[in-house]
Amino acid sequence: MDILNTMVSCGHEQVAMYSDPESGLRGIIAIHDTTLGPSCGGTRMWPYATESDALADALRLSQAMTYKSAAAGLNLGGGKGVIIGDPRTDKTEALLRAWGRFVDTLGGRYLTTTDVGTTGRDLESVRQETRHVVGLDVTLGGSGDTSLMTGLGIYMGMRAGAAGVWGADSLRGRTVAMQGFGKVAGHTAEHLLADDAHVIAADISEAALDRARAMGVKVVGADDIYDVKCDIFAPCALGGVINSDTINRLRCRIVAGGANNQLATPEDGEELHRRGIIYAPDFLINAGGVINAAAEIGQPYNPERSRQQTERIYEQMSAVLTTSRKQEISTSRAANLLAETRLDSVRRMRQIWRG
Numbered sequence: 001m002d003i004l005n006t007m008v009s010c011g012h013e014q015v016a017m018y019s020d021p022e023s024g025l026r027g028i029i030a031i032h033d034t035t036l037g038p039s040c041g042g043t044r045m046w047p048y049a050t051e052s053d054a055l056a057d058a059l060r061l062s063q064a065m066t067y068k069s070a071a072a073g074l075n076l077g078g079g080k081g082v083i084i085g086d087p088r089t090d091k092t093e094a095l096l097r098a099w100g101r102f103v104d105t106l107g108g109r110y111l112t113t114t115d116v117g118t119t120g121r122d123l124e125s126v127r128q129e130t131r132h133v134v135g136l137d138v139t140l141g142g143s144g145d146t147s148l149m150t151g152l153g154i155y156m157g158m159r160a161g162a163a164g165v166w167g168a169d170s171l172r173g174r175t176v177a178m179q180g181f182g183k184v185a186g187h188t189a190e191h192l193l194a195d196d197a198h199v200i201a202a203d204i205s206e207a208a209l210d211r212a213r214a215m216g217v218k219v220v221g222a223d224d225i226y227d228v229k230c231d232i233f234a235p236c237a238l239g240g241v242i243n244s245d246t247i248n249r250l251r252c253r254i255v256a257g258g259a260n261n262q263l264a265t266p267e268d269g270e271e272l273h274r275r276g277i278i279y280a281p282d283f284l285i286n287a288g289g290v291i292n293a294a295a296e297i298g299q300p301y302n303p304e305r306s307r308q309q310t311e312r313i314y315e316q317m318s319a320v321l322t323t324s325r326k327q328e329i330s331t332s333r334a335a336n337l338l339a340e341t342r343l344d345s346v347r348r349m350r351q352i353w354r355g
């Protein structure tokens with residue numbers, strides 16, 4: 001990969017690489033944009049086939065974090081850390097502490113938290129070597145599990161989407177088809193069921209399906225979920241699931257879920273728009289987790305503040321729908337515009353003050 005050219009074309013500020021042969025750590029931190037504040041994003045540990053794959057993931061995910069925090073109104077930029085390795089076999093205390101040392105070298109330009117392959121317990125080791133960690137367990141004064149607020153934010157996004165499509169934001173009697181029934185989907189489903197919505201779920205894990213059944217959720221086969229006739233399709237497992245194959249199968253009016261990077265390509269967002277399916281942009285409605293973690297920064301964690309900020313996702317989604325309607329653009333473009341407008345306005349303000 002032509003690293004500097006890629007950074008220039010996507011607007012990345014910094015990419016740092018680190019190797020610690022003693023612990024076996026090989027990691028990358030990508031900082032996309034710090035206009036709004038220090039970059040923040042989780043540490044992903046994954047057995048990437050190549051270094052290029054790891055770098056590409058760090059670049060892509062850090063950029064998405066800039067948009068997520070900007071749209072959520074947070075004073076944070078976008079960053080992401082990736083560790084090359086298998087979290088089941090390669091993760092040791094020494095490796096995690098070496099990662100903490102690496103994070104610390106950036107002097108607070110990057111704040112880390114959990115992501116795929118890392119847990120709250122891992123953060124406790126990272127925290128031994130750096131203060132630049134958020135999302136610690138509540139017993140350590142942190143904000144704890146992010147999925148609770150992520151689930152709330154998705155529910156708020158669904159309600160705003162419902163208001164846009166049906167003129168009322170109640171989800172009572174609506175059918176929501178959830179792909180994946182893990183932590184985020186489970187918390188979203190609690191709100192939906194409390195509203196008397198019907199929830200249908202698919203998962204590849206029997207334990208997840210058992211949890212769904214215990215909550216009164218109907219279960220279907222993992223590949224059948226795309227064909228379920230529903231009001232809202234909620235991708236809550238994997239990225240790239242909205243693509244030219246699956247769009248033809250969807251039988252919903254709204255796509256709104258927790259998974260990151262749901263659109264395989266930007267064109268898929270345009271195609272949903274052409275078909276009259278409202279897409280609730282993933283980075284906009286799944287921001288509850290980063291909102292919750294950010295509530296730890298600079299003040300004692302207050303769950304009520306975090307909840308109130310997460311509930312504002314309703315207003316943000318409504319604003320995206322209004323822009324989409326007025327400017328006749330897709331909701332994914334409208335959400336990008338929302339984030340870019342905030343970033344540009346803060347950049348301009350700084351330029352004016354610099355003279």
Ligand code: NAD
Pocket residue numbers: 146147148150179180181182183184185202203204205208222236237238239258259260286287289
């Ligand atoms: P999780 O691991 O608890 O749940 C994911 C579920 O998806 C699991 O039950 C898994 O078995 C299932 N799954 C995997 N492949 C599947 C497939 N092909 N079909 C159906 N089910 C499948 O993870 P989570 O924390 O609930 O996160 C879900 C998604 O939301 C992820 O994409 C994550 O990146 C994203 N996200 C999570 C948070 C958070 O706060 N946890 C925040 C933002 C975004």
